[in-house]
Amino acid sequence: MGIIYVLGILIIGALAAFFVDDLNRKWTGPVAMLAGFGAAAAFAFLPGGIVRWRILGFSMHWETDALAGFFAWIVLGLSALALMYSVKYMEGKARQGYFYASFLTSVAGMFGVAVSKDLLSFFIFWEIMTWTSFLLAIYNAYYGVETKGIKYIIFSAIGAYAMLTAIVLALGQYHSLEFSDLMAAGAFRFSSGNWYIPVLLLLGFAVKAAVLPLHVWAPAVYPKTPMSFTAVFSGAMSKMGILGMLLILTGIFRSATGWELTLVRWVLGWLGGLTAAWATLQAIRQNDAKDLLAWSSVAQLGYIVTAVSTGTRLGLMAALYLALLHAAFKGSLFMVAGAVEKQAGTTDFRRISGLIKRMPWTFLTALIAIISLAGIPPLGGFVGKWLLYESLISETHAYFLVILIFFASTSAFLYSYRFLFGLFLGQEEEEAKQITEVSWWMLIPMLALSAVSVVTGMYPGLIFRPAARALESIGLPAGQWDMSILSNVWGNQTDVFTVGSTVGILFVLWALFITFKGKKNTRWLTTKEISTSGEIPAPEDNCTFQRGFFQPFERAVGRLYRSSMDQLWEDIGAALEAFFGFIRKIYTGNAQTYAMYVIIFVVLLILFRNYIF
């Protein structure tokens, strides 16, 4: 019954937040936060159990097996922290009741998706999470709604309706919507004759996971959403697409006839790789931290999709591991962006810089998260990258794909650095002197999420074990996983604990050396006292290099930057709308024309009656 309690707490919390907001605005956030933590606690301490009930003759089946539990933890954990962060982040903003009610309902939807064991309830929760997130995506302002928010909902709708098509076709074909029944009937196999069912379902999931041609909504919407929700949006909601892919592809992974698996690996794997590369290139040229992070999310999801597509032991583990870790570090990065936005008023690199002295803790979070994102040892992100590469090289032999992925993740260093440099480093603005560190209410969730990266850097087994159980629960072989030794199919190992401790010890030793050597004489300079300009810049001057930061790189990439998927879709949209505008002219407004339509219709029907009736 844990499921019911979790959903109940979230829904009641949503309603409570909505109505409390009218009574006393101060309590809206704490109430929502309580609901978030309450749901997580309920999920932790109550047995999940199995819920079955019937509605309109369709049976609903919710169950918390290991896989559902894994994703439910991503959702509930991240959401609870994001809600805590929200309390101060949203302080003083309007329509908090609306915000928190949508937030909690959305979390309920995500949780429902995670625990659904049949396609109908999966779809229902999916839609709930979609429209609530749309409401949040347009929270900030209307300026983006016509193009950006709407873009999100249109793409989501296309995805969701592809899913719905598959669902009703599957229902017509197999007379059941249970995942287990469909799986047993082979409904998710390309070779089943109903190849369109898995294809349509995958299309639906691909939209949520922002896979290449369908990714354009994500960079448009993530930056416009309040950051406390974007953390969940990018961290947890996009993972639902990954969950769906896992569920659908299990059948193919488990009983693979060669060509199906090859097809998945080639199509999905390359789409994921291209997404990663393309989004990384886009992220590099962004000038706003939020845009950068949005594109980076798309890129990271590309890795995860590629990892899923392998269907191998290492690859699937990489997918689950990265899914959780991406939730942690991207969640904290969006929170960092939110913190900067709240304190400095903007996240545009060209307008602020040098916040490190003002917001040291925020910087620390950002630093840890970015190192983890870039996959540099000894933090957790590296483990995911390692698993992904080893899987592609040693298990699926996707040699050129691994190069593409590698290109993406190498280029990711560029935007990783840009994020840190743009916000926190460089010369301090005179106006930035008043900026202060954010409240601990915001820092604690950020630091908690960073801690995930740090701990998993040394003990990735903490994630491997639940993830392995999750994979086993859907019948995929997961094998044995050590606490901190990674090993590939060839038996080559990397001991991240040794790495972590070596780096840690050396770092501490040398840091002590360099700190205490001649400490007395060390003078701490301001960022204006730089040697090469030959003079100290005036307080109002800011020499920070921010515009066209990666211009040489952009020139090197060259032509690629000139094409834009977004533009393509917008053109299609504009063309469609123009076409609709043309079509509606059949309603001329002239009564006689309408009468003429009637007569023509009659005549046509009578002429062709033998064919029509």
Place this chain on the structure above:
Amino acid sequence: MVVSPVHLIAAPLAAAFLIPLLNKLYRDAARVVPGVVFLYNLSVSWILVNRVFRSGPIVEVIAGWKPPFGINLVMTPFSAVLVMLVSFMAFVIWLYGFRFKRSLKGGVVMYYEILQMMMAAGSLGIILTGDLFNMFVFVEITGITAIALTAFYRDRDGAEAGFKYMLLGSMASVFLLLGILLIYTQTGSLNMAQIAERMPAVATGVKVTALIFLLISLGTEAEMFPLNGWAPDAYSQAPSPTSAAFAAVLGVAAIYALARVGFTLYDHGTVSGFLIAMGFLTMLFAEMAAITQTNLKRMLAYSSMGQMGLAMIAFGIGSEAALFGALFLIINHAIIKSLLFMTGSYFIYNLNDKRLRALNGIHKRLPYVSFLFALGALAIVGFPPFSGFWSKFYILTAAGAKQMMPLIIGILAVTVIEMTYYLRVIGRIYFAKEESEPASHKPSIQALVAMTSLAVLIIVLGLYPDLIAGFLHRASMFLLDKQTYIQTVLHLS
């Protein structure tokens, strides 16, 4: 108290003619009486619905002429569900319009109330009648009252919309008459049960021609694609409660008539393909026109046409699940679209501007109404957990059972269009910078009750559709069961 289906029609008709007299006695009689009548209707239909579902269809003979002669009313489970719906919606719409034009005294309001009652009576008549003759009469009654209501505001647009409606309505009635004439010459009867019994013997050519005429005329009323030029104008120019009634009362009756002709007079197989195709075209063109609208009520009107198209598709598919979905859709459409028209007209009332762009940021002034509008918009697009989802899902399921993949994809593609413009409006309401001056027309308490009850229904039906599922299943099975209908009606004699 003994009640019969006749009361449902007779009470509002009688009241409509009595109102002028009563109005002389009591100043606000015109406002109160319809409510009493509709409440009476509601209770009668509740009793009758129970009776129908407990002990089978009711056949009411009028003036002693037994079927197949004379005129009679037939209340099957299928019509019972719709009667209940129409009675309920008529009552809610009356409640909503209770303070309609309260600044105006007497006359105008009286005419409005009379026409509304006549329209409800006519619609109930269409649903209840057992013969084509009465169907014609009731179609005309609803038609004329609807035209009059469309032109109720004596402005140029109202008159123009009324004239268009009048022109197409008259042509529809001509074709209805021609169709009835053809059927009569072949079967020698106007009783639907008897026609249905004799229809197999009729030569195909004449049969189909008659069908075409009937489809054209009823299709005009049901807003089928090339015949629906009147609809956007009429919906947008009529007074707001009337727009709601067009969707919730008139539309229900029209789609009922279409279904009755398709399923009872003819074989479902004959009209199946036609209904699916035209339904889809209706939906497609309506939604394509809707997305580019700049006027709120026109947008809602086109959206109504789209929903009717979907209902036609469902009737065209014609399996039990599809009919279930169709009935559910009709109920949802009546409830949700009424809610949208009701809330939408409060926007317009406040803004004195029907354009969409005027809606920017209106939620600050009308928070509750905006909330209800948003709820309705989400529901009609078919987002779970609102009731609109289930009807759409059931219809799709029916299509899926027949593996009609192109149709499913088509419906859903059109739904994307629909979703786009509804969510744009939500975006405007909540997130745009407001442009116009605040006004202070808060909704009256009656209107609030009406709208809230509809909203509650949307949520309740969305979360617990099994509440009405039993009725709908019985109703849809009965529609499919032509023989029982014939026997029930004719065995009385």
Place this chain on the structure above:
Amino acid sequence: MSNYQEIISQYRPLLEIIVYGSAVALILIGLYAVLVKKHLVKLVIGLSLIDSGVNLLFVGVGYVTNHTAPIFSPGFETAADKMVDPVPQALVLTAIVIGFAVTALALSLVIRLYRHHKTANVEQLNRLRW
């Protein structure tokens, strides 16, 4: 009486042609007016004509040779099989009444339209469109 009926039955084919022909002609003329003419009143007249045509058609169909009017009166209770079916005639009567009502309504709308638009040209009545 018999004389009258004989004459009718003698000329029945001709009569049918005349009745049905004029009905069809009326409908077509009406349609022509509705579809082609631009003046609102002419449209209304066209509608009226179509209505009359259909009514005429109905009357023609409802006529059965050698039958009496469908009136039950003392002494004629068993004459039901010799009566013509009352339904078409009732229908026509109703249709005529309805047609009258529609025409009246239409004309009132035309008047109002003319007041607002200062024209009775149907093509200029397209403020509501698209």
Place this chain on the structure above:
Amino acid sequence: MTGNWLIELTGIVLTALLAFTVGMFYGGLRRKVIARAQNRVGPPVYQNFLDLLKLQGKTTNVTHGLMTHLAPVWVLVAAITALLFIPVLHGGLWFPNFTFKGDLIFLLYLMVMGSLGMALGVGETGNPNGAIGVSRGLSLITGYEIPFVLSLVAIMIQFHTTSLTDLMHYQQATGHWIARENPFAFLAALFSVLGMFHYSPFDIIGAPAELASGPMSEFGGKYLGSLMTGGSIFAFVKLVLITDLFLGGAGHPDAYTGAAGVLLGLVELVIKTFLLYMIPVSIGIVMPRFRTEQAVRFFWRWPLLFGALGIIWAVFWK
């Protein structure tokens, strides 16, 4: 390899010292070679040691903040850690370090760690030249890293291992250098080495005339000293890595045991790495500097092609 932490620790310290010494000498040699080529006398070979002594001997230090303060630490730690995960000599007791605990992919990522730390430190100084240098450096990484990865992947799939030790073992056992087994991969890796050393024509990061030595410009005293130390060790790491990968590594524990074996191995290592080192140095003498986009594009052309050929070769070699 042994459970005795004392021996391991001694090995670590010795390895680090060796790397430091050799790296510093190579730096000095480079200056000498360039000078001779330009017909100058040039500084003595041990000049780098003198520089370092001077830097560490300075007492007045200024720093721009915590990240700047820690940047040299990052660089040094990254270099030493990388060194510890590379088998300096094949087999034997002293120099294999942690090689069995890290593989090539890990090494690849570890090698970026120092650069990132450096970049962060530079960023904090607020010196625009530094930031420009970082931007260039990061762009350059995307250039040379790709052919390098291509060649690594080629080797990994050719020999079904991602472990450096296994690769060395293979070369020792068969006597065939991987440079011979997969020449295209070797070629691609050589090109990458050019980029990795940031010598002309790829010296766009420091770019002495344009950027006033770029990233380094705000560092002095102990910081610059640490940076130099780290840089020297890292140079040695890169050379050893390529040697181990393609040139058979060094040391023959089967042929010679004990101290003699170690000594011989070291000599072999020095010769091989020196010859390897002379490639970027000598090219640097004759080539002028690329612009950043030219440099990046350079790596995306021929080296990339060689890398791809290497993979194809590896696939069909089996």
